[in-house]
Amino acid sequence: MSLRVEALSVSMPGGPVLSGVSLALNRGEIVGLTGSSGAGKSVIADAIAGALPAGAVLSGRITIDGAAAGHGSIALAPQLLGALDPLARVGTQIDRFARLAGRRVDLHSALADVGLPQGAARKFPHELSGGMARRVLLATALATGAEWIVADEPTVGLDDEAAGRIMSLLAELAASGRGVIVISHDLIRLAEIASHILIMHDGQPVETAPASAFMATEQRLHHAFSRALWQAQPGTRFTC
Amino acid sequence: MTGWLVPLLAGRLVRLAWLLPVAAVGLFALISLAPIDPVQAYVGGRTSQIGPEQRAAIAAVWGLDLPAPERFASWLGQLLRGDLGQSISYNAPVAQVIAARLPASLALIGTAFVASFVLGALLGLVAGATRGQWPDRLIRTVAVVLAASPGFWVAILLVSVFAVGLGWLPSCCAMPPGRLASEVTLAERWHHMVLPVVTLSVVGIAPLVLHTRQSLIAFLDSPAAGHLAAHGASPLRLAFGPGLRHAVGVALTLHLAGAGELFGGSVLAEAVFAWPGLGQATVRAATGADEPLLMGIGLATLIFVFAGNLLADIAARLADPRLRGQA
Numbered sequence: 197m198s199l200r201v202e203a204l205s206v207s208m209p210g211g212p213v214l215s216g217v218s219l220a221l222n223r224g225e226i227v228g229l230t231g232s233s234g235a236g237k238s239v240i241a242d243a244i245a246g247a248l249p250a251g252a253v254l255s256g257r258i259t260i261d262g263a264a265a266g267h268g269s270i271a272l273a274p275q276l277l278g279a280l281d282p283l284a285r286v287g288t289q290i291d292r293f294a295r296l297a298g299r300r301v302d303l304h305s306a307l308a309d310v311g312l313p314q315g316a317a318r319k320f321p322h323e324l325s326g327g328m329a330r331r332v333l334l335a336t337a338l339a340t341g342a343e344w345i346v347a348d349e350p351t352v353g354l355d356d357e358a359a360g361r362i363m364s365l366l367a368e369l370a371a372s373g374r375g376v377i378v379i380s381h382d383l384i385r386l387a388e389i390a391s392h393i394l395i396m397h398d399g400q401p402v403e404t405a406p407a408s409a410f411m412a413t414e415q416r417l418h419h420a421f422s423r424a425l426w427q428a429q430p431g432t433r434f435t436c
Numbered sequence: 437m438t439g440w441l442v443p444l445l446a447g448r449l450v451r452l453a454w455l456l457p458v459a460a461v462g463l464f465a466l467i468s469l470a471p472i473d474p475v476q477a478y479v480g481g482r483t484s485q486i487g488p489e490q491r492a493a494i495a496a497v498w499g500l501d502l503p504a505p506e507r508f509a510s511w512l513g514q515l516l517r518g519d520l521g522q523s524i525s526y527n528a529p530v531a532q533v534i535a536a537r538l539p540a541s542l543a544l545i546g547t548a549f550v551a552s553f554v555l556g557a558l559l560g561l562v563a564g565a566t567r568g569q570w571p572d573r574l575i576r577t578v579a580v581v582l583a584a585s586p587g588f589w590v591a592i593l594l595v596s597v598f599a600v601g602l603g604w605l606p607s608c609c610a611m612p613p614g615r616l617a618s619e620v621t622l623a624e625r626w627h628h629m630v631l632p633v634v635t636l637s638v639v640g641i642a643p644l645v646l647h648t649r650q651s652l653i654a655f656l657d658s659p660a661a662g663h664l665a666a667h668g669a670s671p672l673r674l675a676f677g678p679g680l681r682h683a684v685g686v687a688l689t690l691h692l693a694g695a696g697e698l699f700g701g702s703v704l705a706e707a708v709f710a711w712p713g714l715g716q717a718t719v720r721a722a723t724g725a726d727e728p729l730l731m732g733i734g735l736a737t738l739i740f741v742f743a744g745n746l747l748a749d750i751a752a753r754l755a756d757p758r759l760r761g762q763a
Contacts, residue, residue, distance in 0.1 A: 281664075
């Protein structure tokens with residue numbers, strides 16, 4: 197099974213914000229998405245997950261195994277922690293997303309799947325740490341039962357340890373057979389778990405490179421912007 | 437879960453302990469300064485039959501010949517012994533006058549409170565969920581018209597249409613005049629309650645509609661609602677599901693905090709519909725400068741409004757867990 201995005205473009209009332217984006221991933225695979233701030237990464241996430249705001253115009257094709265992606269087949273774990281309802285307990289929120297997909301959720305396993313303690317179900321969002329809140333956002337996406345998950349900046353604002361745990365969790369989700377798109381500025385961690393990474397700049401795709409290209413000792417990134425982005429990561433240098 | 441409730445109640449009790457004496461002094465001062473002669477109000481049309489000596493005797497019996505501070509000290513002494521004093525206008529103990537009229541007022545205010553809350557919140561939810569569409573525009577127009585309509589005008593309009601014009605509803609009293617209370621059925625009591633309750637509800641419904649609508653729209657525009665909508669939640673499902681707590685919690689807090697306005701509105705509604713409640717007694721006590729009764733009703737009102745505000749604080753904390761740590 198594969199998810200394909202072909203020639204995706206998005207225009208907002210103020211003008212075009214994204215053009216010519218294509219990517220493909222299989223079940224069990226992670227594709228990374230990175231780029232400069234304002235490059236349109238979150239717009240891609242929203243477009244793929246059907247979460248674009250009213251007034252946005254989308255063109256291009258999003259297919260799963262050749263057929264147009266149906267509603268509910270792709271779930272989004274959004275970037276903003278404000279996407280959690282501040283007045284509802286964690287357990288209630290996870291349950292809401294399951295019900296929207298016409299499912300019943302086993303809260304015990306839903307929390308365990310994202311590495312949260314059982315006591316988290318009765319907590320309100322303001323009682324959670326940043327890392328726990330990110331896990332809850334992932335749990336809401338997983339509760340829909342979607343096979344394809346888009347995680348938008350799942351490590352932003354987290355310390356190294358918490359960010360590492362979230363990335364490991366995403367790798368486990370892919371290992372369990374889901375296809376995962378991860379958007380992150382953390383290129384080093386992205387390169388560790390993704391098979392391919394799409395690099396965006398100013399609303400346009402720059403290049404799609406295998407993750408190994410970033411880790412290679414020789415220079416295998418074709419575009420100067422990709423190389424600059426990699427070299428801007430702390431502790432990274434090409435050897436040539 | 438309710439670890440915040442005990443400190444909240446304790447804090448509010450302390451506040452009530454200093455508020456009551458301050459309010460009592462202020463209220464007594466205002467009544468003393470009122471340009472109404474209680475003896476003249478009592479004598480009324482019998483002026484020619486009652487001479488100056490008799491007037492002085494009446495004033496002496498009621499203690500009106502004493503200076504205001506002495507009268508206040510005397511009233512306070514009685515109060516500390518559990519006696520609210522003797523009503524001049526009803527010639528009965530104040531506690532008895534209040535106890536006899538409080539149930540009728542509470543029935544009117546309570547029914548209007550529930551009716552306006554249910555209707556106001558429901559209309560606000562529908563308006564918010566259909567933002568920009570015709571149901572929203574219609575509900576907003578009605579709410580704005582009601583907000584701009586004085587309560588007495590609404591009352592007179594309702595009486596002229598439903599009581600005088602159509603003859604469907606009675607315009608007076610809590611039961612049919614000339615009948616014993618034991619002979620009146622529950623249905624007849626409800627029938628008499630319709631117009632006063634509608635008058636009182638209509639006056640308070642507009643802010644509820646508009647606040648509920650605005651709170652719901654704030655939620656619908658939030659990232660949390662966007663996250664749910666991206667996974668298939670429709671505006672109506674959001675409004676009557678997760679949005680309920682956001683919109684109705686705020687509405688209930690405002691409604692409870694506005695209980696004083698409802699009490700004020702009941703004075704008017706009771707006067708227009710000859711409803712035998714505290715509102716009517718307040719008007720009679722005020723026009724007769726009935727010091728003890730006004731003090732009794734004033735303090736009862738203060739406790740009523742204070743309780744409304746306390747319940748509003750509790751409702752706000754129940755609806756929004758982030759507030760529970762606040763004093």
